[in-house]
Structures are given as structure tokens and as C-alpha cells.
Amino acid sequence: MTSLELAERYSRQVLFAGIGAEGQRKLAAACVAIVGCGATGSALASLLARAGVGTLRIIDRDYVEPSNLQRQSLFDEADAAESLPKAIAAARKIAAFNSHIVAEPHVADATPENIEGLLQGAQLILDGTDNFETRYLINDFAVENSLPWIYTAAVASYAATLNILPGKTACLACIFPDPPSGMVETCETSGILNSAVNLAASIAATEALKLLVGAEDQVRRSLLSFDLWRNERAEISAAEPGAGCRACGEHDFIHLAGEGRPHITLCGRNSVQIHERHRPVNLAEMSDRLKPHGAVRHNDFVLKFLREPYEMTLFPDGRAIIKGTTDTAIARSLYARYVGS
Ligand SMILES: [Zn+2]
Numbered sequence: 001m002t003s004l005e006l007a008e009r010y011s012r013q014v015l016f017a018g019i020g021a022e023g024q025r026k027l028a029a030a031c032v033a034i035v036g037c038g039a040t041g042s043a044l045a046s047l048l049a050r051a052g053v054g055t056l057r058i059i060d061r062d063y064v065e066p067s068n069l070q071r072q073s074l075f076d077e078a079d080a081a082e083s084l085p086k087a088i089a090a091a092r093k094i095a096a097f098n099s100h101i102v103a104e105p106h107v108a109d110a111t112p113e114n115i116e117g118l119l120q121g122a123q124l125i126l127d128g129t130d131n132f133e134t135r136y137l138i139n140d141f142a143v144e145n146s147l148p149w150i151y152t153a154a155v156a157s158y159a160a161t162l163n164i165l166p167g168k169t170a171c172l173a174c175i176f177p178d179p180p181s182g183m184v185e186t187c188e189t190s191g192i193l194n195s196a197v198n199l200a201a202s203i204a205a206t207e208a209l210k211l212l213v214g215a216e217d218q219v220r221r222s223l224l225s226f227d228l229w230r231n232e233r234a235e236i237s238a239a240e241p242g243a244g245c246r247a248c249g250e251h252d253f254i255h256l257a258g259e260g261r262p263h264i265t266l267c268g269r270n271s272v273q274i275h276e277r278h279r280p281v282n283l284a285e286m287s288d289r290l291k292p293h294g295a296v297r298h299n300d301f302v303l304k305f306l307r308e309p310y311e312m313t314l315f316p317d318g319r320a321i322i323k324g325t326t327d328t329a330i331a332r333s334l335y336a337r338y339v340g341s
Helices: 005-008 011-015 019-028 039-051 075-081 086-097 113-119 132-144 196-211 283-293 326-339
Strands: 031-035 055-060 102-107 124-127 149-155 158-164 222-227 233-236 265-266 270-276 295-296 303-307 310-314 320-323
Touching: 005 011, 005 158, 011 019, 019 196, 031 039, 031 113, 039 055, 039 086, 039 124, 039 149, 039 196, 055 113, 113 132, 113 283, 124 132, 124 196, 124 310, 132 158, 132 303, 149 196, 158 196, 196 222, 270 326, 283 295, 283 303, 303 326, 320 326
Parallel strands: 031 055, 031 124, 055 102, 124 149
Antiparallel strands: 149 158, 158 222, 222 233, 265 270, 270 320, 295 303, 303 310, 310 320
């Protein structure tokens, strides 16, 4: 594509006074990491890829399923049929509508051990996760490295987002010193409207554009939330870092230190993730080994092994998601029996 064609591609965005030709050049040179590429992550990646952000690093641990298609806008039925990892499917979809940017897929669960490698070189981090454990980890990393990040959440008809500029505004731990306790709503228990996802992602993507073009004075300094069904809107100031905050005040990065973090975690929808064996797995060899024990299929990115009532999805890095149980002991024993400990 010639520079004239590229100019034409982004012409309507360049015309917008807040972006301009200089802003568009900054977007092209930018590197943004999106942690989690489900519903909000898909919408964020899609908007920023179309806007011409030069490098998008897409990090996701999961694979596409039919129940994702209602709201996860980068995926289609073929991706679900193949159980493609979301990061791979997202990068392919982005390449089809904008081949002039780089979408780097990383099929991985962000952990204290690997987060530095995953986020290195990114100038902005966007939250597309669905859990506070990973968000606190992002917050610790971002505060320690003075990198801006944007929290985004959507569940049921509720959407929320917060911009975190370390040292300048409140961080996630200032506002939520502890994870929400008790019965926490999730997409699995309370459902989700795709419009709530897109609202949260649209606001966060706009804030990301402001940060990337250097319009920091326009960046919102509050936790903003909406309930689209009840027509409610709320805003809590985040203009100042909280006094005595563990993360941004005392620089006590307990989540980055990984204290007490298990290698086996529940990950929604009646499933357990295991990542204890940090050794790569050859999926073709594993497929041959598992054939006598149940239905098995694999591609370059993922292996599926069905042994009623459980379904194990195995990734090349040795990580597995075991569906059909929330009992970590059952999941661990299945993994040990069929993959090896
Ligand atoms: Zn803080």
C-alpha cells in the first residue's frame, strides 16, 4: 500500500481534530498490549487495529467456544469448530481487515513469572481479563514500571472502566484494596449483554487513543460505570493516588511477587486450569498416546481430549484446561494420568 493509500485509509480519523496527521503517526508507531482477548479484549483489539495502532500484542490463555460468539466480536463459527486459541484467531481476523499493522498473538496465561516478558516494550496495557487476580498483577507491573493501563469490566448489563496513570491518578489497589468478596457476579452466573461489553470497550479504546496521541489532559480521571438496563450511571473520582496504597504508595507488589498464587485455578464455566508442568508438549505425539483412552483431535495450537464426563484442552506450553469439574484434585489427577506430572 502506498503512503497515499494509507492516508486515504485513515483519512476520516485524521480529519478529527483530536487525532490529526501527527496523532495518526503516533498511533502507527505505538505498541499496545491487550491482556485477555474475550469479549472486551476482542472489542478493544478490533477498534485499535482499525484505528491503525501499529503493534497490538494479544495475550490470551483460552480457546474459542460456541458460547463466546454472542459477544466476542473477533471470532466466528469456524474458530469455535476448530477450538482455536483466541489469541491466534484474533490475530488472523485482524490481519484480514488491517494487514498494515502487526498483531502479535501470545497463547499464554499472564502470571508473575512471565508477565515481564509478555508486556515488555508495550507503552500501554489494556485489560481484557475477567478476573481480579490478573488485574492486580497488571496493576503491580504497571505501577512498578510507570506504565499507563486501563481497567475494563462488563457483566450482565453493567460496564465499568478506569484509567490508571501511575503516580498521577489512583491505581486499581487504591480503589479496590482487596478483591470483591462474597458472591461475585460473572458472565457464567449473571449472563452478559454484548452491548455492555461494547460500551466499556468503546470508552476504554477512546481513552487509549488519547494516551497514545499525547492528549493526556483529556484523559478521564474517574471510575466510570453504567448499568444499561437500569439506565444508571455512576462516577467515582480517581484523580489522586490513595494515601498509603499498598501498590502505588508503598510499592509493595505482592501480586507481582506471586505470593500464594496457585498453579491450578478455577477459570469459570465448570473448568479448572492447570499449569504446573512448565515443559513444552508435542501435540502430535500426545495425540497418539491418548488415542486408546478417548476421542482426541489436535491442530498446531491445541489438543482436545474427550473422556466423559471430562474434556481436556492441552496447549503446547503444557498448560491444560479441564472442563467438567471444579474439583482441583480431580483435574490434577486426570492431568497426571494422561499428560504426566
Ligand atoms: Zn494505588
